[in-house]
Amino acid sequence: MVTIPQHGENGELYDLKAFVYDLAPFLSFESWSVRVDQCAGNAALAIEELTSSMPTISQQAFESLAVAIHQTIDGEFIAYRDNKEILRLVAVDSSFWEISGNEKIEKMMLEKYGAYGN
Numbered sequence: 001m002v003t004i005p006q007h008g009e010n011g012e013l014y015d016l017k018a019f020v021y022d023l024a025p026f027l028s029f030e031s032w033s034v035r036v037d038q039c040a041g042n043a044a045l046a047i048e049e050l051t052s053s054m055p056t057i058s059q060q061a062f063e064s065l066a067v068a069i070h071q072t073i074d075g076e077f078i079a080y081r082d083n084k085e086i087l088r089l090v091a092v093d094s095s096f097w098e099i100s101g102n103e104k105i106e107k108m109m110l111e112k113y114g115a116y117g118n
C-alpha cells in the first residue's frame with residue numbers, strides 16, 4: 001500500500017477524475033464496489049445516497065461516477081477482475097489516498113503524485 005496526498009503543492013486536486021486516466025493503461029477492470037461517504041460536486045448528495053450500501057458497478061458506470069465527483073472527501077473504491085480484488089483506493093478526510101494494488105500501479109502513483117507527508 002502507498003499513501004499519496006489529495007492536494008498538490010500548488011493546490012491541484014488529486015482525485016478520481018485523474019485516476020481513471022492514470023490507471024487505464026495498467027489494468028482492465030470488470031467492476032467496482034464503491035462507497036462515497038462524503039464528496040463535493042453537483043450530484044454529491046445523490047452519489048452519497050446511491051453508494052451508501054457499497055454497490056458493485058461496471059467500469060463504465062465507475063468512469064461516469066468519477067467524472068461527476070469534484071472531490072472525494074471520504075470514500076472507498078475497489079476494482080475487480082475475475083471476481084478478485086486488484087485495486088483499492090481509499091480517500092481519507094480530504095487529506096490523502098491509500099492505494100493498494102500491484103507494484104506497477106503503486107509505483108506509478110507515487111512517482112506522479114508523491115508520498116503523503118513528504
